[in-house]
Amino acid sequence: MTSPTTATATATPSATATATTSTTTIPAATQVETETETETERATSRLSDSPSGLRCSRTTSAVSSWLHELAQPGEHEPTSAILNYCKRKFLRPYVAILTVVGLNPISTDMSTVGACSSYVQAMMVLFVLLAGYVLRYLCGYRGDRGFSSYRDIRPGGYGNGSDVCGSASASSTPNTIGELLFGYVVPSVLNLLSFVSAVLVCKVIEHEQLQNLIERVFLLSAKPKRLCRMLWLYLGVALALLLLLFGYACSVVFMQQAQIIKVTWLAEALRAWELWLRIGLLSTILLQDLVEIIVLSSYYIECYLLRVHLETLSHKLLMHSIDPLDWMREILEFRKLLERVNQHVSIPVCFLIVMNLAYAFAGLVYLFKDFDFHYCALKLVLLNIANVMLWLFLGLLPFFVAGSVTRVCQNTQANGHQIRVRPFVYHNTSAEDLNSTLLFASSLDMSAKLFRMPIQSNYLCFAILVVTIVVLTLGMCLNLSALGKF
Structure with a gap:
């Protein structure tokens, strides 16, 4: 056996060598x-x-x-930079425009004073709308034809005090129950319900879903500046439509030379306030048109964001820049956002669609049947034709926007087949994952809805065909000799 002293002496040279090497x-x-x-x-x-x-x-x-x-994390991180850009360039201007008519959403970080002032502003807009409906009735102003009787409007002169566009006694005949109900009450109720439902959606049901949609689209989109440009494009078109609606109202109100108050005792009492009555009528009409344009444009912008969101997800899946499982999760989130638009955001739009199309068809019937082209000024005839076309455009445009979203949803169903036949992009992906994605995409049943009905382009084209045939039939049968003889 080796002694401990010998072991220690033996280990010493190796340790010395190791130390020397190190x-x-x-x-x-x-x-x-x-x-x-x-x-x-x-x-x-x-x-x-x-x-x-x-x-x-x-x-x-x-x-x-x-x-x-x-x-470095924080402010210079790409995600935070995109979110800051989204908030500054898109979300804040958009919410500011909604705030004009009291439709700004109530966020969780808003103070109690800010939330109360938002509700107070919405109540003030509601009271002005109610006053505008009463003033419309007192003046006999209707959305489908302007004033129910045009006094003192002739091609050759004014001031004879006779009703020359329509029957001679129209200015002194009181409204019937049907005219009161369908000419003033029902359109006013539809306009009021659209505003009230929009307030409920924005302030009660919203729960920051609009901000969630905008941020998701900006984070997935490769062109955030294009989204901001499209926002201002939509707002520019909305401003043009508002100016056209208000321009028609201004032309009709100032072309009416006689007193606009049709109630005899009230007209005598307010004779000295004629100019202020016209300004008040135009102001309330402007507010009603502004509420309608903002509600419609908000629906158009959200449909555009949904379309961009789904197109971006489809492009990422086809380019294999997103995992198929993550794509499925994003599609499920998109379905929640789409259901929110279909179930809540579309409700005020549906009320406005009914009102706009009713104005358009009533104006068409008035032009072809009741409107006397022989004795009215040509500019008044052209104004009424332009008014009918504008209401028809506002009534049909939501269907076109919803149809575009449905088309993108239908194209998404083919994504599973497209990635299944791409040998070079998904060559490293297992067949089980590809089949799962194929089955998931094929089972998707998504579409934009109005009146709880899916809106598709083929049905929309058929409806436009029916409307065109009805208009041509009215022109052929009801008022062939209205424009005179050659």
Whole structure:
């Protein structure tokens, strides 16, 4: 047996050798580092000697600092930068426009004073709308034809006090129950219900779903600036439609030379306030049109965001820039957003569709049957034709927008088949995952809905065909001799 002293003596030379090796290794590493630093200093000095090298070094340092800033979490992170851009350029202007008529959503971070002021503003808009409905009835102003009787409007002159557009006794005949109900009460109720339902959707049911939709679209989209440009494009078109509606109202109100109040005792009492009555009527009409345009444009913008969101998801799946399982999760989230638009956001739009189409068809019947083209000024005839076309456009446009969303939803069902036949993009993906994606995409049943009905382009084209045939039939049968003889 070996004694402990011998074992210790035997182990000592090996330990000494190891220590010697490590001792010699450390100076070698230090020497290599020193040589590397020396070479780096020499290269830096050579680059600094020449102007081109100096520019290259500055560019390299700038790029390195930029990459370092991007790598830091917080404000310079790409996700936070996109969200900040979304809030500044899209969300805040959009909410500010909704605030004009008291339709801004109540967020969780809003103070109690801000929430109360938002509700107070909505109540003030509601009271002005009610006052406008009463003033419309007192003045005999209807959305489908302007005033129910046009007094003192002739091609050759004014001021004879006779009713020349329509029957001679129309200005003195009181309203019937049917005219009161269908000419004033029902359109006013539809307009009021659209505003009240929009307030309920924005302030009670919303729960920041609009912000969720906008942020999701911005995070997935590769062109956030294009989304902002489309927002202002939609708002520009909405402003043009508002100006057309208000321009028709201004023309009709100021073309009516006689007193606009048709109640005899009230007209005598308010004779000195005639100008202010006209201004008040135009102001309430402007507010009603503004509420309608903002509600419709909000629906159009949200449908556009849904369409962009789904198209981006489909493109990412086809390019294999998103995992199929993540794509399925995103599609399920999209279905929730789509159901919110179908179940809640479309409700005020449906009320406005009924009112607009009723105005359009009533104006058509009035033009072809009751409107006397022989004795009215040509500009009044053209104004009424333009008014009918404008109401028809506003009534049909939501169907076109909803049909475009349905078309994108139908195209998404084919994504599973498209990735299944792509051998180069999904060659590393297992057949089980591809089949699962195929089955999931094929089972999708998504569509935009109005009046709880799916809106499809083929049915929409058929409805437009029916409307066109009805208009042509009215023109052929009801008023062939209205425009005179050759």
